[in-house]
Amino acid sequence: MKLDMKHIHIKNGQLVDPLAGTENTGDLFIADGKIVGVGSAPAGFVADEVIDATGLVVAPGLVDFAARLREPGQEYKATLASEMAAAVAGGISSVVCTPDTDPVLDEVGLVTMLRQRSKTLDLARVYPVGALTRGLKGVEITEMAQLHEAGCVAFSQGDVPIADLQVLYRAMQYAANFGFELRLRPEEASLVNDGVAHDGPYASRLGLTGIPVVAETIAIAQITQLMRATGCKVHLARVSSAAGLELIRAAKKEGLKLTCDVSINHIHLVDLDIGFFDSQYRFDPPLRSVADRDAIVAALNDGTIDMICSDHAPVDDDGKLLPFAQAERGATGLELLLPLTLAWARANKIALPQALAKISSTPAKALGFEAGLALGQRADLVLFNPEASWYVIPEKLKSQGKNTPFIGHEMIGKVAKTIVKGKVVYSA
Amino acid sequence: MYNPQLNAQGELIHLLTTEGLPRRILNQILDKAAEFVSGGELVNQKFADLAGTSVFNLFFENSTRTRTTFEIAAKRLSADVSSLNIQASSTAKGETLLDTVHNLEAMGANLFVVRHSESGAAHLIAKHVKPGIAVVNAGDGRHAHPTQAMLDMFTIRHYKGDFTNLRIAIVGDVLHSRVARSQIHALSTLGCPDIRVIAPKTLLPTGVENLGVHVYHDMAEGLKDVDVVAMLRLQNERMAGAYLPSTQEFFKYYGLTPEKLALAKPDAIVMHPGPMNRGVEIDSAVADGDQAVILPQVTFGIAVRMAVLSIVTANQKGLL
Numbered sequence: 001m002k003l004d005m006k007h008i009h010i011k012n013g014q015l016v017d018p019l020a021g022t023e024n025t026g027d028l029f030i031a032d033g034k035i036v037g038v039g040s041a042p043a044g045f046v047a048d049e050v051i052d053a054t055g056l057v058v059a060p061g062l063v064d065f066a067a068r069l070r071e072p073g074q075e076y077k078a079t080l081a082s083e084m085a086a087a088v089a090g091g092i093s094s095v096v097c098t099p100d101t102d103p104v105l106d107e108v109g110l111v112t113m114l115r116q117r118s119k120t121l122d123l124a125r126v127y128p129v130g131a132l133t134r135g136l137k138g139v140e141i142t143e144m145a146q147l148h149e150a151g152c153v154a155f156s157q158g159d160v161p162i163a164d165l166q167v168l169y170r171a172m173q174y175a176a177n178f179g180f181e182l183r184l185r186p187e188e189a190s191l192v193n194d195g196v197a198h199d200g201p202y203a204s205r206l207g208l209t210g211i212p213v214v215a216e217t218i219a220i221a222q223i224t225q226l227m228r229a230t231g232c233k234v235h236l237a238r239v240s241s242a243a244g245l246e247l248i249r250a251a252k253k254e255g256l257k258l259t260c261d262v263s264i265n266h267i268h269l270v271d272l273d274i275g276f277f278d279s280q281y282r283f284d285p286p287l288r289s290v291a292d293r294d295a296i297v298a299a300l301n302d303g304t305i306d307m308i309c310s311d312h313a314p315v316d317d318d319g320k321l322l323p324f325a326q327a328e329r330g331a332t333g334l335e336l337l338l339p340l341t342l343a344w345a346r347a348n349k350i351a352l353p354q355a356l357a358k359i360s361s362t363p364a365k366a367l368g369f370e371a372g373l374a375l376g377q378r379a380d381l382v383l384f385n386p387e388a389s390w391y392v393i394p395e396k397l398k399s400q401g402k403n404t405p406f407i408g409h410e411m412i413g414k415v416a417k418t419i420v421k422g423k424v425v426y427s428a
Numbered sequence: 429m430y431n432p433q434l435n436a437q438g439e440l441i442h443l444l445t446t447e448g449l450p451r452r453i454l455n456q457i458l459d460k461a462a463e464f465v466s467g468g469e470l471v472n473q474k475f476a477d478l479a480g481t482s483v484f485n486l487f488f489e490n491s492t493r494t495r496t497t498f499e500i501a502a503k504r505l506s507a508d509v510s511s512l513n514i515q516a517s518s519t520a521k522g523e524t525l526l527d528t529v530h531n532l533e534a535m536g537a538n539l540f541v542v543r544h545s546e547s548g549a550a551h552l553i554a555k556h557v558k559p560g561i562a563v564v565n566a567g568d569g570r571h572a573h574p575t576q577a578m579l580d581m582f583t584i585r586h587y588k589g590d591f592t593n594l595r596i597a598i599v600g601d602v603l604h605s606r607v608a609r610s611q612i613h614a615l616s617t618l619g620c621p622d623i624r625v626i627a628p629k630t631l632l633p634t635g636v637e638n639l640g641v642h643v644y645h646d647m648a649e650g651l652k653d654v655d656v657v658a659m660l661r662l663q664n665e666r667m668a669g670a671y672l673p674s675t676q677e678f679f680k681y682y683g684l685t686p687e688k689l690a691l692a693k694p695d696a697i698v699m700h701p702g703p704m705n706r707g708v709e710i711d712s713a714v715a716d717g718d719q720a721v722i723l724p725q726v727t728f729g730i731a732v733r734m735a736v737l738s739i740v741t742a743n744q745k746g747l748l
Contacts, residue, residue: 201635205447207547207571207606210634276432276555277548321526321556323546325569 005422006048007031009041013053013383018060018357019372028058030379033422038375049424053383056416059356060371061093061124061380063363064337065261066183066237067312068330069095069126070400071117072110073102078314078400080114083334084123086399088426090310090335091382091415094367095124099131100158106131106142111150123425125380127153127367129183132171138162141171145178153367154235156183159284159329163189165222172232181233181366184223186244187285191215196325198271198286206277208324211286213241220247227256235366236260238311240285242295249304259366260304262296263311264333264340269293269405279320279327280405283311300358301348307366308344308358310337314401332401336392338384339411346412352386379422388414432554439743442554442563443736445572446614454617457578458585460735461728464504468586470730477738478507481538485511486528487566488544493702494566494576497726498541501733507539529553537561539741547571547606562740570604575736576701577610579729581618583721584656586728587697591618597650597692598641599626600660600682600709603633603671607701608660612639626650627682630671647682651691659684659700662709675708685711689719697721 010028015038017023029037029045036042064087070078087095097114099105105114111128118126130152134140144155155175161184162168175182192211197203199210220236224247227234239245239260251258265283270293274281281287299305313330320327337359345355364371369378389412394402418426431448435441440453464471483502487495495511502509514528523531529540539562542550547569554563567573581591588594596615602608602625615623616639625636626644637643644650651657662678672678684698698710698720706712714720 199634201638204633204635205609205639207569207609209570212634276551318524321552322524323544323549323552323569325546325548 005032007045008419008422009047009050010053010058010383011050013056013058015373016057016059016352016356017373018353018361019370020374021353023351023353028373030419030422033379035373035375035377035379038373051383051417055385056383057352057386058373058381058383060360060364060373061382061418061420062091062337062359063094063096063367063371064092064312064334064359065096065307065309065363065366067095067097067310067334068100068314069097070314071101077316077319080117081121082398082400083312083314084118084121086332086334086397087124088418088420089398089415091338091384091418092334093124093380093382093418093420094127094364096127096129096153096363096367098158099129099156100136100160104131104136104158105129105152106134106136108143108146108150111147111152115151124420129153130155132157132182133162133167136160138164138167141167141174144175144180148178148180154181154183156237157185159185161185161187161189161219169226169230172226172230176230176232179233181235183235183237185237186216186219186223186239188215188218191218196282196286197274198288200271200289202271202274206274213243213288213292216241216244216285217247220244224251224256224258227258233257238263238266238285239296239305240266240288240292242292245295245299245304249299252304259306261307261309262300262305263309264337265311265331265405266293266296267300267308267344268340273405274324277324278405279322279324280331280403280407282324282327282329283331284329297344297348300344301350306358307363308337308341310334312399314399315403316401317403320403331404332397332399333404334399335397336404336406336411338382338415339413342386342413379419381419382415383417384413384415386413388412390414432551435743440739441743443574443740444550444554444563444565446574446577446610446617447572449617451617451619454578454581454614457732457735457739458582460739461582461731464731464734465728468724468727470727474504474506475734476506478502478505478741481507481741482536483507483509483539483541483737484532484537485509485541486514486532486543487512488514488525488542488549489567490515491543491567494543497729498566498733501730502737504730505734505737507737525549525552526556529557533558533561538744539564539737541566543567545569560744562744564736564740567606569606570609571606572610573606574610575729575733576607577614578736579725579732580611580658580699581614582728582732583699583725586724587721588655591615591620594620594656595622595624595654596620596656596658597624597626597654598658598660599647599650599684601631601662602627602636602660603631604663605660609639611658612641616640624650624654628672647688648691651688654692655696657684657689657692657696657698659698659710661701661703662705664705664708679708683707683709683711684714686713686717689714699725702726
């Protein structure tokens with residue numbers, strides 16, 4: 001028997017299945033990369049390893065819908081090896097990576113290479129999102145069908161919006177032709193201009209150029225109109241505003257094939273947190289007002305927002321030790337996805353299966369698989385202590401990116417083990 | 429929120445913005461500046477407040493007037509002054525802002541006077557300098573220009589005596605103005621009950637009323653019965669593009685002419701941070717008129733900068 005095909009008996013865990021919406025205490029049996037027994041062992045099961053999960057939640061491995069892995073091209077910020085280690089330390093078994101590497105993921109060879117490297121590392125699974133346009137330049141659409149065959153699960157522009165609506169229109173028509181999903185950051189570039197923070201009283205006070213909410217709502221209005229015209233499936237990435245969420249709510253009600261996510265940062269932080277120009281709080285889209293943050297929380301609670309992503313963006317110190325407007329955007333997030341999701345759930349009295357659905361079963365469904373605890377499902381699991389607290393200390397993060405606004409914050413919810421393809425890939 | 433400009437005793441150790449400074453400290457600056465002025469003129473003598481102190485003027489953005497007044501102020505206090513035009517040197521070779529600062533620290537700098545095109549640059553430097561080194565913001569992006577605001581406060585106090593019954597209008601490009609923001613915070617703290625901003629909507633920042641000002645788009649309404657008219661400079665580059673249609677139209681509706689000034693109180697004073705665009709934001713008849721206090725502002729600017737340099741240096745040394 002191969003070492004990674006061990007039979008594992010997980011004993012006495014709090015089994016939380018976001019797909020079924022259930023929560024029970026019991027045992028789980030895995031073999032050959034699959035769940036082969038729930039509650040009781042299948043006939044003839046002999047465990048190679050028994051994990052005592054008393055006091056631990058046992059749930060499907062987390063699925064992060066948006067992470068920048070930086071490799072290839074920006075290995076000084078992060079490598080595939082460092083970020084995959086961070087992913088599994090965060091309980092994430094599947095990572096959707098954005099195409100904005102250098103070179104960007106716009107060719108089959110690059111996608112194949114990325115998948116091959118991630119397989120060699122054999123930690124979390126990697127799901128590449130292909131570039132929607134060559135070089136993300138917004139001019140020529142990529143060979144989407146071939147990129148899809150190479151393993152791209154969807155297509156996006158990363159954080160660079162397409163300026164020319166004609167190109168977006170054609171890209172959506174073409175994607176719809178094959179049934180591909182586009183993941184678009186709703187942002188109208190001409191309204192962003194040189195903005196760096198939410199256009200509100202606080203940015204005015206600090207003298208920072210604002211990015212108005214209308215930059216998001218105009219883009220959502222355009223995208224939804226183009227969806228009606230083309231029938232293309234769209235996932236809106238990192239929605240940030242109350243007004244934007246209202247448009248999404250209406251579009252969903254109308255029946256458009258539209259989903260959306262929000263980043264862990266935007267659930268918890270607002271523009272006021274920038275304080276005295278703290279570049280740790282520079283994000284794209286910007287952290288918006290308290291009212292917008294409250295609307296994000298409400299939209300998560302009522303299901304308008306389908307999922308939560310880490311929006312992981314490792315940035316080195318040189319990228320952050322600059323005046324706010326010149327500092328790089330983003331923060332490390334893979335290891336914070338679980339505790340920050342749990343913090344939202346606790347604050348809003350959301351039951352664990354529903355909370356975990358936002359970071360496992362729902363994004364998994366969008367990737368075409370089921371993240372649950374039923375027989376036959378993937379043995380991609382996370383075991384975590386929902387009560388254990390820890391502090392965000394940069395040196396202790398596995399990610400090469402040590403920058404996050406949550407440095408020094410207490411997190412509640414600590415990953416004990418991560419299992420991918422039936423193999424323990426992380427133990428605390 | 430923790431105020432990085434103050435030490436544990438609440439003393440001023442950097443001057444980065446007028447926002448959040450207590451009235452006590454604003455008055456301390458004004459009172460100290462008054463020691464350097466006599467009969468509306470600078471006291472003609474050299475002081476020893478900064479003897480043995482190395483002051484570096486770090487101008488990452490061009491400025492002749494502010495740099496010169498800081499140089500004069502530091503020299504009058506007996507400091508050793510070095511002025512660097514950084515745009516033309518290190519940063520052009522790829523050195524970061526903090527690299528430059530750390531190099532100058534290694535050369536024995538005690539005080540940095542910083543001007544930078546990005547909001548928050550002075551805060552960043554203040555956060556990363558060694559203990560004992562003071563940072564004075566000489567203008568950062570659109571954020572703050574605290575010594576300009578304090579010289580305006582000095583000018584107002586010189587001519588009007590007190591702030592608590594004044595009506596003050598700030599006119600022009602508030603959106604891009606670090607001067608306006610610093611004036612608004614200082615005036616609020618000093619107790620000015622009616623601060624007005626007058627500008628077209630394209631030149632006002634979002635939510636400006638949250639700063640505690642009354643907003644006017646019409647000069648006739650905004651200038652009525654004011655005691656002080658603080659004009660702002662309008663950068664000519666703002667004229668092209670979508671902010672304003674033309675110089676001529678801006679002057680017609682927002683330029684300060686004798687007719688518009690007549691709406692203010694008869695003894696109202698007119699201030700301008702300079703350099704002026706005559707015929708754009710201000711009519712020459714007003715700029716050169718009896719109510720203009722624009723040249724005294726320049727004189728007071730040196731006294732205020734002397735006061736600030738003296739206070740932060742003393743507090744950094746723990747002498748006060």
